[in-house]
Amino acid sequence: MSEHQTKKLDMNRRGMPKQLPEVRKHNFSEVALGYPLEIAVEEAKRCLQCKKSNCVSKCPVEINIPEFIQAIAEKDFSSGIRILKEKNCLPAVCGRVCPQEEQCEEACVLKKKGGQIAIGRLERFLADWEAEQTKLEMPKILPPTGRKVAVVGGGPAGLTVAGDLIKLGHGVTIFEALHRLGGVLFYGIPEFRLPKVIVSREVEYLKKLGVEIITDYVVGKTRTVDSLLEEYDAMFIGSGAGLPWFMNIPGENLNGIYSANEYLTRMNLMKGFLFPQYHTPIKKHRKVAVIGGGNVAMDCVRTAQRLGAEARIIYRRSRIELPARLEEIENAEEEGIIFDFLTLPIRYLGDENGWVKGIEVIKMELGEPDSSGRRRPIPIKGSETIFPVDAVVCAIGNSPNPLIPASTRGLEIGKNGNIIADEETGKTSRERVWAGGDVVTGAATVILAMGAGRKASRSIHEYLCSPGNW
Amino acid sequence: MHKLVESKMIVPNIFLLTLEAPAVAREVKPGQFVILRVEEDGERIPLSVADWDRVKGTITIVLMNVGYTTDKLASLKAGASIPTVVGPLGNPTEIDKFGTVLCLGGCYGMGSLFPIVRGLKEKGNRVVAVLEARSSYLFYWEKKFEEISDRVFYITRDGSRGYPGHVGRLPEIIKFSGESVDRMIINGCTFLLKRGSDVSRESGIKTIVSLNPIMIDGTGMCGVCRVTVGSSTKFACVDGPDFDGHQVDWKELLQRRKMYLEEEIVPLRTSRCEEHKKESR
């Protein structure tokens, strides 16, 4: 430890090789290529191994960050991945999509001088290293307890619960509405940011551990929660926040106006970009406007550009308020995405066949901070203009899907349609039912969904060991 | 995988498919639909359920061949399997004791209308069925309708059976029959739904239509199936598919249905050519 403190600080945060913007904006392959081994080791060696590691406390699942970084520095990658996986069952995913700049890396002591350790890239490095090994280390599985758990939804929250409980010897069945598992990781986040083979690999791993997977099964429709509880000892609901919001402005139902979910689902889940080889059609658009400024909006706008359109973001606040991951904003800028900040759509104009042909917007200025702490955008009178477009993607947010709340007795629901669950245990108002992830918090992040899954699985395990003790 | 137990063309271009789908068969109610995929790289399409056998665990679908996926599905032989049949989705048609209900069906909608008629009869309603087609050879299940309805009327465009013309003849039929209709339920293509609703609006009969917009997931996730009903936007998959026909914005719905017409038709033409090429090789 002291050795680190005395040596000269290396402030050179190692860059990660990426496809060149000019090249990548025409393809769907992954943008960031990952650290080569030597660079990863160099980056890991920069870590000061702080005694009081702020990075760990800023990690929603409390990964032992200094320890896995130390393992990389010592080129002991198999120990590194083991340490990582103790706390995070989806490191290849989190290394790619976590907003590290607001979490672990934000807390790094080297941040002050702009040299924070690239924790996310190192996490990704270890996960990718493991994927290349021919022998996958299988965890210990405890003897069967005879208890059965139903997990609703195959997103990060559900996958985490399934992975935790199967290792503890419980029987686990995942019920997923779509024909693929992964939730947003599969149908939402595009290939160029999170290759689908990674998601499939994680799902295969769970299958190998013995998790039963039933796809094309809509809980609340195919079978109700009440009915499933007759067969299962416990249930975890991780059904996400899949109901898209629209702005409710005139012309929003014109042809060519998509929800982000539809646009991305056509592309990712249904592989629309390979039409007609895959049969879900996607239109070739020339000018696409994406409304919103989060990760979802960035994914949509970059997808549109890769399909050959001139693509722009329309966002009602300014650049610093963009909620997307910093790295993706930078990537989008490098790729030549047009950003219209402080701009709010007020209506859509259609042609005689009902297709959108323009979007009327109004300019905004920033006023006093609102309840979110960000300065409230206020329209500037008389600043209306019209952009010509032939497609619009609305990426302004989602709320939880109402199918389960509407069909389940005794499940307490919040005002946004979210399931109410205890923050520490994930317990809902309904006995033997836990919930976590976006369905509880509203649209949030992968790591928070996993964190909620982890807490719930702990509580479910406790319950299953002493049933009747709700 | 879901096995296709039976597949036959019942009238030109309309197919009757019976599929193994025990989980759907156990729960399905009149007016609900399934989403299905024909092959691993296939799209997801919604289809109404026309009948079911809870014991055998099968569902029956009446399919009109209109695009790439329906064509694929129609060409499958009994014994083949398809990867996805998910459901039952959507809200069931409201079935209660209404009095006299006029049930209007056309093309594939005659199929999905049938269990609704059956349900209405079980509740003790008087049911007048009106079936509409271009020509007499396009009717199917007439016997089934005649057995359970109180009366059945036919309308054909070419006059080859029943009333000549289209749903515009409905007021005459009602008048002639002497029935006082308390509610109307329409299943079929969007034009039939619209014109039927136009007709009943004048006589003030409450009219329920089963909408069939484009869908992907069928659970409210994608929002492509949105329709304007009254002054608000609804998702047909989770808020419907049944709506008050007098409140639906038909112009918008008809335009939205045409969104992928071109893409649907092009592969129908080209994929066929490729198959021929393959065969001749």
Ligand SMILES: Cc1cc2nc3c(=O)[nH]c(=O)nc-3n(C[C@H](O)[C@H](O)[C@H](O)COP(=O)(O)OP(=O)(O)OC[C@H]3O[C@@H](n4cnc5c(N)ncnc54)[C@H](O)[C@@H]3O)c2cc1C
């Ligand atoms: C385009 C996009 C980009 C994003 N980018 C990032 C990012 O870069 N970083 C980040 O941290 N977060 C990102 N997020 C957010 C993150 O993906 C979510 O917070 C996270 O996936 C939530 O996990 P979950 O398990 O709660 O739900 P989901 O991932 O939404 O999974 C829920 C699953 O449940 C299924 N389901 C729903 N209802 C039922 C039912 N009734 N029966 C059975 N199954 C059902 C759904 O089909 C789905 O598979 C992004 C989200 C989107 C949409």
